Amino acid sequence: MNTLFVIVGPTGVGKTDISIRLAKMFGCAIFSCDSRQMFRELKIGTAAPTEKQLQEVPHFFVGHKSIFETYSAGQFELDAIPMIESELKRTQNSLLVGGSMLYVDAICKGIDDIPTIDPKTRQEVLNFYAEEGIEGVRRKLKLLDPEHYREVDLMNVKRMLHALEVCEMTGRPFSDLRTQSVKRRNFSIVKIGLTRPREELYERINQRVLQMMEEGLEDEARVFYPHKALNSLNTVGYKELFNYFDGSWTKEFAINMIQQNSRRYAKKQLTWFNRDKEITWFHPESEKEIVEFVQSKL
RNA sequence: GGGUAGUUACCAGAGUGGCCAAAUGGGACUGACUGUAACUCAGUUGUCUUUCGACUUCGGUGGUUCGAAUCCAUCACUACCCA
Numbered sequence: 088m089n090t091l092f093v094i095v096g097p098t099g100v101g102k103t104d105i106s107i108r109l110a111k112m113f114g115c116a117i118f119s120c121d122s123r124q125m126f127r128e129l130k131i132g133t134a135a136p137t138e139k140q141l142q143e144v145p146h147f148f149v150g151h152k153s154i155f156e157t158y159s160a161g162q163f164e165l166d167a168i169p170m171i172e173s174e175l176k177r178t179q180n181s182l183l184v185g186g187s188m189l190y191v192d193a194i195c196k197g198i199d200d201i202p203t204i205d206p207k208t209r210q211e212v213l214n215f216y217a218e219e220g221i222e223g224v225r226r227k228l229k230l231l232d233p234e235h236y237r238e239v240d241l242m243n244v245k246r247m248l249h250a251l252e253v254c255e256m257t258g259r260p261f262s263d264l265r266t267q268s269v270k271r272r273n274f275s276i277v278k279i280g281l282t283r284p285r286e287e288l289y290e291r292i293n294q295r296v297l298q299m300m301e302e303g304l305e306d307e308a309r310v311f312y313p314h315k316a317l318n319s320l321n322t323v324g325y326k327e328l329f330n331y332f333d334g335s336w337t338k339e340f341a342i343n344m345i346q347q348n349s350r351r352y353a354k355k356q357l358t359w360f361n362r363d364k365e366i367t368w369f370h371p372e373s374e375k376e377i378v379e380f381v382q383s384k385l
Numbered sequence: 386g387g388g389u390a391g392u393u394a395c396c397a398g399a400g401u402g403g404c405c406a407a408a409u410g411g412g413a414c415u416g417a418c419u420g421u422a423a424c425u426c427a428g429u430u431g432u433c434u435u436u437c438g439a440c441u442u443c444g445g446u447g448g449u450u451c452g453a454a455u456c457c458a459u460c461a462c463u464a465c466c467c468a
Contacts, residue, residue: 098423122422122424123423132423157421158420159421161419186423187423189422190422192419197419199419199420201419202420240417240425240426240427242425243418243426243427244425245422245424246418246425249420249421264419265419317421318421318424322423325423326423349423351423354414355416359417359418362416362417
C-alpha cells in the first residue's frame with residue numbers, strides 16, 4: 088500500500104531540513120501541515136520554507152491562503168486528502184510535515200463533518216457571551232446540548248462558545264455531530280516524531296527568534312499591524328510585536344515574549360504528540376537512523 | 386560614623402502572636418483539547434506520602450511565650466538619607 092510518512096515535532100526542532108532530504112529520496116512533494124505557514128503573508132515569523140527550499144522540493148499548503156481568509160482544520164482535511172491520494176498514486180510514498188497538532192489529526196484520523204460557522208452566528212454567540220457571561224453560556228449549553236455540557240471544560244469559554252455556535256447553526260446538539268470516530272484512509276500512515284533534549288530545543292528556539300528579527304520580522308509584522316485582530320495574526324511572533332507597536336511593551340520585552348511563547352508552544356506540541364503512541368521518535372540529526380527506519384517501512 | 390527602611394519559597398511580593406507550608410502575581414513544570422488550534426483551558430510548584438498525614442522552613446544566632454515568619458536582643462547583609 089502507498090504510505091504517507093508523517094513528520095511531526097515541536098517548533099524549531101528541525102523538521103524542514105530532514106523532510107527535504109527525505110522528499111528528495113522519494114522524489115515526492117511535501118504536504119505542509121502548519122496552520123500558520125499556510126498564510127502567504129507570514130513568512131519570517133512562521134519560519135516557512137525559503138524560496139530556495141521551495142524550489143528544491145515542491146510544497147503544498149505553504150502560502151496558499153491569505154491572512155484575510157478564514158481557514159480551519161476541517162477545511163484542511165477536505166482540501167488535502169484528495170491531493171494526498173492523487174500524489175500517492177504518482178509517487179507511492181509521500182510526506183506530511185508539520186507541527187499543527189489538530190491539523191495532523193485531521194489528516195491522520197479525520198475530524199467530524201461540522202459546518203463552517205457563518206459570521207452572523209458567530210457574532211450572535213459572541214454578543215450573547217458579552218451580555219450573559221460565562222454563566223449564561225453554561226446555562227444555554229446545558230439547555231441545548233446537555234450531553235456535551237457534561238463533557239466540556241466548563242471553564243473553557245471558547246470551546247463552549249463553539250459548541251453553542253454549532254447548535255445554533257445546525258439546530259442540533261453539537262454532541263450529535265461529534266462521532267469521534269477515526270476515518271479509514273486508503274493509504275498507510277507512518278508517524279515520525281522529531282525531538283531534542285528540552286534545553287537544546289529551547290536554546291534553538293531562542294536563537295531562531297533572534298534570527299527572525301535580523302531577517303526583518305519587525306517590518307513583516309508592522310505591515311499587518313492594522314489587522315491585528317485577525318485570527319490569523321493571533322500568532323506567536325506577531326502578536327507580541329503588536330504590543331510593541333502600540334507602545335505597551337518595549338521591543339526587548341516583546342522579543343523575550345516571542346521566545347517564551349515559542350517555548351511554551353513547543354511544550355504544548357510535545358504534550359499533544361507524546362500522547363500519540365503511533366509515533367516513533369528520533370533526534371533530527373540522527374539522519375541515518377531515520378532513513379533506515381523509513382526504508383524499513385517501504 | 387549617625388539615622389531610617391528592609392532581608393519571606395525559583396523571582397516579585399502579602400502576611401506583623403495561634404485560622405501559616407505561608408495570600409497574590411510572574412516564571413517553571415505537568416496535563417486537557419475534533420474547526421478561530423502558534424487558539425483556548427486546567428492542575429502542580431518546601432520535603433516524604435497514593436490519601437489521611439508527618440516533617441523541615443520565612444537572613445544567622447540566642448531569647449520571651451503554652452504557641453513566633455510575626456515580639457525582644459544581637460550579628461550579618463542590602464537600600465536610601467545625613468555626615
